[in-house]
Amino acid sequence: MTNDKRVIGNKGEMPWGRMLRDLEYFKKLTMGFPVVVGYNTLVSISEMSRRSTNLLPGRTLCVLTRDQNKLTRFTDCIWLPDVMSVINLSQRIRVFIAGGENVYRQFIDLPEVRTIYMTRIIANYHGDTFFPNYSADDWLTIQRENHAVSEKNKHPLIFETLIRRK
Ligand SMILES: NC(=O)c1ccc[n+]([C@@H]2O[C@H](COP(=O)([O-])OP(=O)(O)OC[C@H]3O[C@@H](n4cnc5c(N)ncnc54)[C@H](OP(=O)(O)O)[C@@H]3O)[C@@H](O)[C@H]2O)c1
Numbered sequence: 001m002t003n004d005k006r007v008i009g010n011k012g013e014m015p016w017g018r019m020l021r022d023l024e025y026f027k028k029l030t031m032g033f034p035v036v037v038g039y040n041t042l043v044s045i046s047e048m049s050r051r052s053t054n055l056l057p058g059r060t061l062c063v064l065t066r067d068q069n070k071l072t073r074f075t076d077c078i079w080l081p082d083v084m085s086v087i088n089l090s091q092r093i094r095v096f097i098a099g100g101e102n103v104y105r106q107f108i109d110l111p112e113v114r115t116i117y118m119t120r121i122i123a124n125y126h127g128d129t130f131f132p133n134y135s136a137d138d139w140l141t142i143q144r145e146n147h148a149v150s151e152k153n154k155h156p157l158i159f160e161t162l163i164r165r166k
Pocket of ligand 1: 001002007008009010011012013014037038039040041042044064065066067070080081082083098099100101102103104106129
């Protein structure tokens with residue numbers, strides 16, 4: 001989820017807080033599949049849900065960190081030591097890369113990454129972490145769904161699906 005400045009986070013959390021409509025969309029997309037996050041995003045999800053276990057019910061939470069010991073208190077996630085381990089996993093099953101900035105930067109240009117599910121939030125927030133710049137020449141928007149403000153999203157949202165052109 002990002003805004004027009006490509007902000008995705010601020011001080012370890014999403015500046016707009018919980019947005020139920022986007023959480024439901026994320027859940028529907030990823031249910032049954034492995035979800036890969038960087039260690040900082042694991043901490044962010046854990047703090048948001050005030051839990052260190054069962055953070056993404058129904059999905060295998062895979063965490064990139066160079067230090068496996070940092071995962072000791074997160075009982076049900078899988079350690080992935082490097083990008084290659086994610087690529088290997090993706091050869092067996094569809095994998096969702098779910099941030100944060102550091103992780104997105106390493107994956108956005110890999111040919112194995114075929115689809116971007118982008119939630120655009122129409123709101124002006126500052127942040128310290130960003131979705132990487134990508135070339136419009138490389139990605140084609142094949143679907144766009146607008147959501148007006150509702151009790152499930154305090155700002156307008158657009159769900160976009162982009163596929164790699166080449
Ligand atoms: N808006 C959204 O949709 C969204 C989604 C996700 C996250 N976020 C936000 O993004 C922010 C966090 O992003 P971030 O860039 O600070 O951190 P991050 O990408 O979540 O995690 C970075 C950490 O992941 C590990 N890592 C990354 N690449 C690795 C590799 N190739 N091999 C092994 N380990 C690797 C390293 O951990 P070690 O130092 O332990 O090795 C690294 O310090 C938070 O504010 C969060 O709320 C927003």
